[in-house]
Amino acid sequence: MTKTLSTALFFTAAASLAAPAFADEVNVYSYRQPELIKPLTDAFTAETGIKVNVAYLKKGMVERLQAEGDRSPADMILTVDISRLAAVVNAGLTQPVTTDAINANVPAQYRDPDNHWFGLTTRARIVYASKDRVADGEVTTYEDLADPKWEGRICTRSGTNAYNVALTSAVIEHHGVEGAKTWLEGVKSNLARKPQGNDRAQVKAIWAGECDISIGNTYYMGKMLSDDEQKEWADSVRIVFPEFEGKGTHVNISGVALTKSAPNKENAVKMMEFLTSPAAQEIYAKANFEYPIAPGTEADALVTGWGEFTADDVNLMTLAGHRSDALKITEEVDFDG
CATH class of the missing domain: 3.40.190.10 (Periplasmic binding protein-like II)
Structure with a gap:
């Protein structure tokens, strides 16, 4: 109950991101603006019925998670650039995830050797x-x-x-x-x-x-x-x-990681599996003019037109x-x- 309350309070405090507590929800801290990932969050909710709450943090993600500690409402982070992913991992703010679906979708060079983060798209x-x-x-x-x-x-x-x-x-x-x-x-x-x-x-x-x-x-x-x-x-x-x-x-990546104290861990892992799926990667890549990395996926025609x-x-x-x-x-x- 405490974690549910903290989640509700956080998203009330984050302007334009207010959300009540849901039985089925996942809370995301994102370095990318919500509108850039909205096609993905909408698709995930439509497929699973799980509500996605996004807090846009332009900077200070590590400091925010450290300050919140075990009471953090964040279940997962979405970010761009390997240094930002590594900073969260090196600060001890994530936990490893191992599932067959994610391992099949993310090539080895685009995931943490210890499974703390996973790439979604590259540029x-x-x-x-x-x-x-x-x-x-x-x-x-x-x-x-x-x-x-x-x-x-x-x-x-x-x-x-x-x-x-x-x-x-x-x-x-x-x-x-x-x-x-x-x-x-x-x-x-x-x-x-x-x-x-x-x-x-x-x-x-x-x-x-x-x-x-x-x-x-x-x-x-x-x-x-x-x-x-x-x-x-x-x-x-x-x-x-x-x-x-x-x-x-x-190349560099956009990527995802599970927070160490994720209050909705099961939902967050479901979302991570969804985000790394070929269909979701193609949606994300098209919306942001990037390259999906799952085997068998293709970039948008505009992007492939720039050359191989x-x-x-x-x-x-x-x-x-x-x-x-x-x-x-x-x-x-x-x-x-």
Whole structure:
């Protein structure tokens, strides 16, 4: 009864998320806005009759869960970026889940080796290249970005942004810390301007002629094409899928984890199985312009139209282990300075 009351009080306090206590419910803390996951939550409720309450936390998920402790109403978390998933796991705020359905739907490189988190969709960290000023084949690897031929031609967001930290972590995995530091120094020397803005702002800069290539996530192309103003930016570039010298293209994930004190554990596991199912992954991937990962699934036609690539098969938890080194060398080279 105490947990039911705490659940009701929490969602009353979270503006626009008020919900009474239900016998069959599941409570989700999400780094993604509720509207982006609504197609999934609606489908899950229609299939199971289980009510889904979503609290959107733009930041501070670990701190929130720690403060709530065993009284937390949260049953599961939904998030983007491996570092955010790893942070919750490393803080001891999750519990392992092992079911045949989830194991069948989530390839090994997209789940925690100890079964604390599971990927749902992926996005590639790619190069946006000017259609007018960059020839086909001019950039093919991440290593190319440090080549002096790109001096004054690259735009990117902050080097300490989670997406760029994950990419730097991948460079560390393939080239070691010193190799990654040299790479960062090379990329910095090629920047057209101080790192700023988000991934879409870099494409706008290409459109405006401020730079010729930028680093960004694939799904932003879909978001820009869906926006009347930004469509012109998107039309000025094409997507290039760099690789790590034959090792594949760096990808990151959206993922799910079960909280340590989940008050509705059985319902939460049901939802996790649903979210990892091929049908749900395709819904989620289409809504967010990402790639589903369950065997036999396909991305939306718009997304597949950007081209094919081979994903780097390193387990993402390995990359999360490089995060502190990635941040350290980013600061040492004063990448954002």
